[in-house]
Amino acid sequence: MNISAFKIANKLITGPGAVEQLCAELTRLEVKNPLIVTDVILVNSGTVGLALAQLGDRRYGIFDQVEPEPEVAIVEACTRAYREGGHDGLIAVGGGSAIDIAKGVAAYAGHAGPLSELFGVDLVKRKGPVLIAIPTTAGTGSEVTNVAIFSDKQAQLKKGIVSDYLLPDVALVSPAMTLTCPRGVTAASGVDALVHAVESYISVNASPITDAIALGAIKLITKALPKAYANPTNLRAREDMATASLMAGMAFGNAGVGAVHALAYPLGGRFNIAHGVSNALLLPYVMEWNKTACVERFRDIAEAMGVRVANLNDNEAADQAVKAMADLCAAVDIPSGLRTFNVPEDAIPAMAQEASKIDRLMRNNPRKLSAADIEKIYRAAY
Ligand SMILES: [Fe+2]
Structure with a gap:
């Protein structure tokens, strides 16, 4: 018998004002101290500011070291920032790279062994922290998929983590967030x-x-x-x-x-x-x-x-x-x-x-x- 499953992010919020729903979603999901995963260019362009403006005096941290076609080492660095900051959720603001790094952290944050044990299909053992994806490019679709792809420059390979536990809890898809996209x-x-x-x-x-x-x-x-x-x-x-x-x-x-x-x-x-x-x-x-x-x-x-x-x-x-x-x-x-x-x-x-x-x-x-x-x-x- 042929079976096909259909899985996407748990909730999709779209439209020009979608990002304004960020606080309501953090409250609903009981996130008190999220880590924002992004890159320096998006911080400097003011795009991240559109999301931060929603947070008011809420507690949060920022990891802004995401790079294009990100390396495995960035997942490790971001996970350290997540653990050291005592965070309890992730907000990815960026293109596929930032969203994939946040997915990598979601998979790795609660994993006792090395990150390398998670590369492959269905090797993540449990759901990680809350993940809200806010895309700033229109292309990767990473905000609704169960895949995260990273570069291993030494091996000259792309490596992926594939797991339904990577599906974001919320995709906030607002065209306003893509206006600065080059x-x-x-x-x-x-x-x-x-x-x-x-x-x-x-x-x-x-x-x-x-x-x-x-x-x-x-x-x-x-x-x-x-x-x-x-x-x-x-x-x-x-x-x-x-x-x-x-x-x-x-x-x-x-x-x-x-x-x-x-x-x-x-x-x-x-x-x-x-x-x-x-x-x-x-x-x-x-x-x-x-x-x-x-x-x-x-x-x-x-x-x-x-x-x-x-x-x-x-x-x-x-x-x-x-x-x-x-x-x-x-x-x-x-x-x-x-x-x-x-x-x-x-x-x-x-x-x-x-x-x-x-x-x-x-x-x-x-x-x-x-x-x-x-x-x-x-x-x-x-
Ligand atoms: Fe693609």
Whole structure:
């Protein structure tokens, strides 16, 4: 019997004033001394201040040492700050990096052994402290997923903790928190959200629930991302992107992502290319490979992206879907070609070996790939 579970953050609060609910949620969840997990740039831009302004004279601490594509060591440093400050809850204010670090702390704070024991699937033994996620980018969907990803620079690998105990208690998703998001990050994280929705829709684990959410996200992103990129203060476009990112997170948190993400991880781990950009570099080439496995699903994607499909057969519509994805990446000025990012061509065989072993993602993909197939895709994307 096939069974599909659907799990998201316990409570979603969305809309321009969502962050104003922060105090009510802390009270409801009986958090008296939260640790805010964020980065210096968001503190300096005033974005964290929008959350702090809600706290009044409540007690809290701030850990502002989160970095992009964060290293495992930052989870350890943040957990020390959490324990030493006597905190009883976590508020992540940031993109996927800050939310993932807070998830890592939630998993590690009550764990007696080393952090390394938690990397993998379902190795966290119990629910950790209360976690409230306030995203400041529209892309990762981390505010509704059970995954946290970290870099291990020494091993040149991405490492993940996957556990339902990482699902945040509350996701406060307010477009006002994304207004200072730089244009490059808006583009890259927006494309990441598109990839989440597309990979969920063609995942072998897709369900009618994730399908509806994924297609809705694809529609919103196609319309809103170029607008949010062109005019960063367009609150309506920011709101649509914040909602779409949340929806894409809900879809991929349950259906899973596939080969685009698997092939992107070695680019991030070895060459420090931002997650959304590495996804964008591979998206059209992996989709070219995938489309024969589920051509009618690609037709749906084309339609959601605004392609007039009425006079097209399924193959033609699928081609248009792949083209629409590449066009959207180009519209937000994401460069193409691995060579643009100084990826050495002779690294491709080792990257292909590495990607082929990411079974957690590859098993969701609608068409199987050998290491040789992956090598061809990297070369096409070069
Ligand atoms: Fe992603």
